[in-house]
Amino acid sequence: MVNIKKMDRKRCIECTEPIYGRSDKKFCNDSCRNAYNNKLNSTNYNILRDINNHLRRNRRILQELLGEEKMTKVKRHKLMKFGYSFQYHTHNLTTAKGHDYTFCYEYGFLEIEEDLFLIVKSKDKKEQPKEKNIAIEKNGEQEPH
Ligand SMILES: [Zn+2]
16 A cells, blocks of 8 residues: 555646655756746747737738828728737727827827728837827816917
């Protein structure tokens, strides 16, 4: 008869061999720990890379559609045709007028009517807080000029 059932013994989370020694150990040896951590890191790396690829492609699509224009209107199906991924964006910006823009880096869009988007390029970053200040002034106690 054995005291410890084999199934109860902790197993290495990399190779599943039983672990001997301290009960808080997760790996049977250093090489298993390294192998496991390397896999984990590469998984994290892949997640970041995939999201970054979507964002970069979205940015490039908006950039190409906008060209040298200040703003341009594009139908949803055209964006889809270029491979735009609507679920990926970097940030949102609500203007003083209450328009809610979705941005991929410096390029953004506003849905102006169903399936029709206005594409814009954000101006100098210094100008963005200005818009927010206007919104605050309007809602706050300060009189508009
Ligand atoms: Zn192991």
